[in-house]
Amino acid sequence: MRTQVAIVGAGPAGLLLGALLHRHGVDNVIVEQRSPDYVLGRIRAGVLEQVTVGLLEEAGVAARLHAEGLPHSGFDMCFAGQRQRIDLQRLVGKHVTVYGQTEVTRDLMDHRTAIGRQTVYDAQDVAVHGFDSAHPSVTWREGGVAHELQADFIVGCDGFHGVCRASVPAGAIQTFEKVYPFGWLGVLADVPPVAHELIYGNTERGFMLASMRSATRSRYYVQCSLDDKVENWSDDAFWDEFRRRLPADDAARLVTGPSIEKSIAPLRSFVAEPMRFGRLFLAGDAAHIVPPTGAKGLNLAAGDVGLLSRALAEFYASSGPARSAGIDSYSQRALARVWKAERFSWWFTSLMHQFPENGAFGARMQLAELDYLFTSDAAQRVVAENYVGLPLAA
Numbered sequence: 001m002r003t004q005v006a007i008v009g010a011g012p013a014g015l016l017l018g019a020l021l022h023r024h025g026v027d028n029v030i031v032e033q034r035s036p037d038y039v040l041g042r043i044r045a046g047v048l049e050q051v052t053v054g055l056l057e058e059a060g061v062a063a064r065l066h067a068e069g070l071p072h073s074g075f076d077m078c079f080a081g082q083r084q085r086i087d088l089q090r091l092v093g094k095h096v097t098v099y100g101q102t103e104v105t106r107d108l109m110d111h112r113t114a115i116g117r118q119t120v121y122d123a124q125d126v127a128v129h130g131f132d133s134a135h136p137s138v139t140w141r142e143g144g145v146a147h148e149l150q151a152d153f154i155v156g157c158d159g160f161h162g163v164c165r166a167s168v169p170a171g172a173i174q175t176f177e178k179v180y181p182f183g184w185l186g187v188l189a190d191v192p193p194v195a196h197e198l199i200y201g202n203t204e205r206g207f208m209l210a211s212m213r214s215a216t217r218s219r220y221y222v223q224c225s226l227d228d229k230v231e232n233w234s235d236d237a238f239w240d241e242f243r244r245r246l247p248a249d250d251a252a253r254l255v256t257g258p259s260i261e262k263s264i265a266p267l268r269s270f271v272a273e274p275m276r277f278g279r280l281f282l283a284g285d286a287a288h289i290v291p292p293t294g295a296k297g298l299n300l301a302a303g304d305v306g307l308l309s310r311a312l313a314e315f316y317a318s319s320g321p322a323r324s325a326g327i328d329s330y331s332q333r334a335l336a337r338v339w340k341a342e343r344f345s346w347w348f349t350s351l352m353h354q355f356p357e358n359g360a361f362g363a364r365m366q367l368a369e370l371d372y373l374f375t376s377d378a379a380q381r382v383v384a385e386n387y388v389g390l391p392l393a394a
């Protein structure tokens with residue numbers, strides 16, 4: 001088999017890259033280790049920046065998003081009995097859209113089927129070869145039969161635990177990592193959201209987040225200890241804890257019900273540099289991880305593939321040495337945006353969670369920062385500018 005761009009991973013990054021490359025007339029094949037149902041079964045992010053919405057529109061995959069997505073022009077922050085709405089529309093003239101990653105993935109999968117682009121699912125023992133030459137390839141086994149896909153370029157959209165970053169020689173890559181001393185216990189339930197916008201809370205019992213997927217489906221989180229186990233949390237135990245962390249008015253309104261998904265996720269900040277190795281590029285979680293507090297994971301992945309799809313399209317549309325300008329600058333331009341989102345996600349996580357190990361002074365620093373944020377339009381504008389997402393480099 002042969003294609004122009006081989007994409008490893010059919011998560012949001014791989015599928016969106018495939019759709020954008022198709023729009024530019026660039027042939028691509030996706031190789032995914034799991035089944036379509038497994039990929040769709042992952043419960044992940046839920047907030048889309050306008051840049052992400054724009055890329056989905058560019059890919060021709062935004063119809064259902066516009067029909068069913070929920071525009072949000074602000075969100076609430078709570079601490080020590082105080083509550084402040086961050087008015088995104090007033091502060092920076094932008095909004096975000098609440099639309100589950102599962103739905104984004106479903107829309108991208110349906111679109112890929114409609115355009116007839118190939119996705120290999122259930123690929124085993126996927127490996128990447130020759131990306132330091134002009135003839136890279138991807139191999140895998142399917143039903144005991146060995147397959148090879150030759151390509152001009154390989155893009156690793158295979159997530160944090162994927163094979164592509166792991167295939168880069170140790171001396172060619174530098175990584176930066178911070179693991180947080182707690183996790184998020186998350187519940188998905190078909191109950192109406194407790195409020196019409198998101199509520200982020202820093203309470204004495206720990207962080208809480210009231211989010212949603214629609215007017216009838218809620219997504220709630222509480223900070224939990226790293227050695228906590230999801231089997232220790234009955235639905236009733238979760239609802240009791242969540243209700244205790246909600247502001248009193250919202251707690252009184254909380255509608256509970258059976259969880260349809262319940263899981264504990266660790267929080268990590270991670271960046272791999274660079275994001276290009278010869279004919280191999282990394283995009284999305286394959287290159288970076290953010291703690292979910294700032295809702296940046298899916299949006300950073302979209303930004304990466306937005307930049308890379310344009311760079312690859314320029315390569316195929318041009319001739320002469322200038323054709324490589326975009327792909328040669330991809331890593332630097334993507335990392336400039338990634339690190340700013342890493343900073344915001346780290347800052348927001350540091351502000352909104354309980355860190356007993358930081359002692360009384362650390363707790364006072366949090367309270368002082370929150371008190372300043374709640375009383376300063378300038379401080380709120382900084383939060384708003386980062387929350388709605390920074391522009392995609394030209």
Ligand code: APR
Binds near residue numbers: 014034161283285298
């Ligand atoms: N071979 C083929 N596919 C692989 C391999 C491999 N060796 N390893 C992983 N994959 C697949 C996974 O099964 C998954 O479907 O790559 C895909 C990676 O998808 P994600 O982990 O969702 O990463 P990405 O597409 O970058 O999405 C980034 O979206 O999931 C949200 O917020 C979350 O930050 C995350 C963002």
Ligand code: PHB
Binds near residue numbers: 044047292293295
């Ligand atoms: C979610 O709805 O899953 C969500 C929303 C906002 C965040 C994190 C997660 O900051």
